[in-house]
Amino acid sequence: MTNEVNKIISVGFVKPPILGHKKRGIGIFGQNLMQALSKSKNIRIEEITVDDNKNQFDIIHYPYFDPFFLTLPFKSPVPTVVTIHDLIPLRLKKYYPAGIKGKIKWEIQKRVIRTASHICTDSFSSKEDIKKYLAICDERISVVYGGVDEVYYLPISQKIMDETAKKYNIIEKFILYVGDINYNKNIPGLLTAFSQIIQKENIDLILVGPAFTQKTVELDEIKQKIKDLSLGEKVKLVNYVSNMELRSLYKLASLYVQSSFAEGFGLSVLEAMASGCPVVSSRETSLKEICADVVVPINPYDETNISEGIIKALKDETLRNKNIQKGIAQAKKFTWEDAALKTEEIYLRVLAQYEKQE
Structure with a gap:
């Protein structure tokens, strides 16, 4: 069949059905992976919707998963690969209430995902969560x-x-x-830490992402926090920026900070490293994997520790220069070419197993 050397694997790559997924890191991840896969001479890949005919493909790849929405079909005519970026809403369930409908959908999603031929995920941290919450074998x-x-x-x-x-x-x-404002991002903790920093340093904080200009309860709380801490114009909330502007911001910044409680991956951290911007980051979940020893580590549960880490990164020039060089080298370990090669290997394994079952 398609896993023979002289055959091309036909892949249907499904667009995220949830609008928010298309605009966030999940959508960016999917687009970059699909583009890298399209360069393989062994793959014919086509972006499709959840409603398109799937019989024409050898394999269907769903590059997303949401525990509280019905994002997967109950049955598939061909083998399926599903990418689960993270299960943070389950890890931090106190802060991500599912509601009655969400709980029902979660039970359905659990059963459907177990029928997938294979699961991909962004980090070993997320892999452990998948094993824990979905009871899927290693x-x-x-x-x-x-x-x-x-x-x-x-x-x-x-x-x-x-x-x-x-x-x-x-x-x-x-x-x-750069990123979202979900609970796991710990923006309130960063703001509290920043209020301590400006007592010693003349510096601003720029928060970039569409969520910083959308009308949501979370943003209202962040704005109130800024007001309560009397941060005024020291904090800038910026909406979507172009790729060129984002690159410029990484270059212009004194440092990049990621004070998250949990992440599935941490793309913005790697982009900052690649841009030569020193990074201050927590080492929770996946961040420990991608940051290695090239960042100033912080405890996201301790605002004073966050502020001290940022001040250290601002003042210690020797450390800054060392981390900049090490950061560039670390970022180069993560390429879309490698991601595509590994994904192609997974497709081949899945198809080989499918053939044995026929």
């Missing part, structure tokens, strides 16, 4: 790390950086965070 789960786009290693002209600084009214030095 050999049916493969870790496929994401990659860093090569553009983050490239230099940017001073003109472009100046234009970015002008557009976002950047005058002072600043600390950068």
Whole structure:
């Protein structure tokens, strides 16, 4: 069949059905992986929707999973691979209430995911969570790390950086965070730590991501926190930025901070490293895997420790320069080419097992 050397694997790569998934890291992950897979001479890959005919493909890849939404079909005419990026809503269930409907859907999702031919995930931390919460055996789960786009290693002209600084009214030095505002991101803890930092340092904090301008309860709480801490114009909330602007912000920042309680991967951390931006990060869950020893480590449950780690990264020039160089080398270990190669190997294994069962 398709796993023979002279045959091409036909893959249906399913678009995330949930709008939010398309705009967040899940969507970016899927697009980059599909693009890398399309370069293989052994694969013919086509992006499809959940409603498209799947009989024409050798394998279907669902590059997403949500525990509280019905994101997978009950049956598939061909073998399936599912990527579960993380199960943070289950790990931190107190802060991610599912509701009655969500609990019912979770029971359905648990049963459906166990019918998948194979599961991919972004980190060994997430793999352990999958084994724990879904009771799926080790050999049916493969870790496929994401990659860093090569553009983050490239230099940017001073003109472009100046234009970015002008557009976002950047005058002072600043600390950068890029991402969402979910509980696991610990934005309130970062704000408390920042309130301590500005007692000693003249520096701003820039928080980047669509969630920082959308009308949500979480954003209202963050804005109230900023007000309560009298941070005023020291904190800038920035919506979506272009890739060029994001690259500029990484280059312009004094450091990048990730004070998360939990992550499935940590793409922004690697992008910062690749850009030559020193990183201060917690080492919880997957962050321990990708950060290695190239960041200033912080305890996300201790705001004073966060502030001390940031100040250390700002003041210790020897450490900063060392971590910048080590960070670039660390980021280069994560490529989309490697992710595509490993995914292709998984497809071949899945198809070989499927043939044996026929």
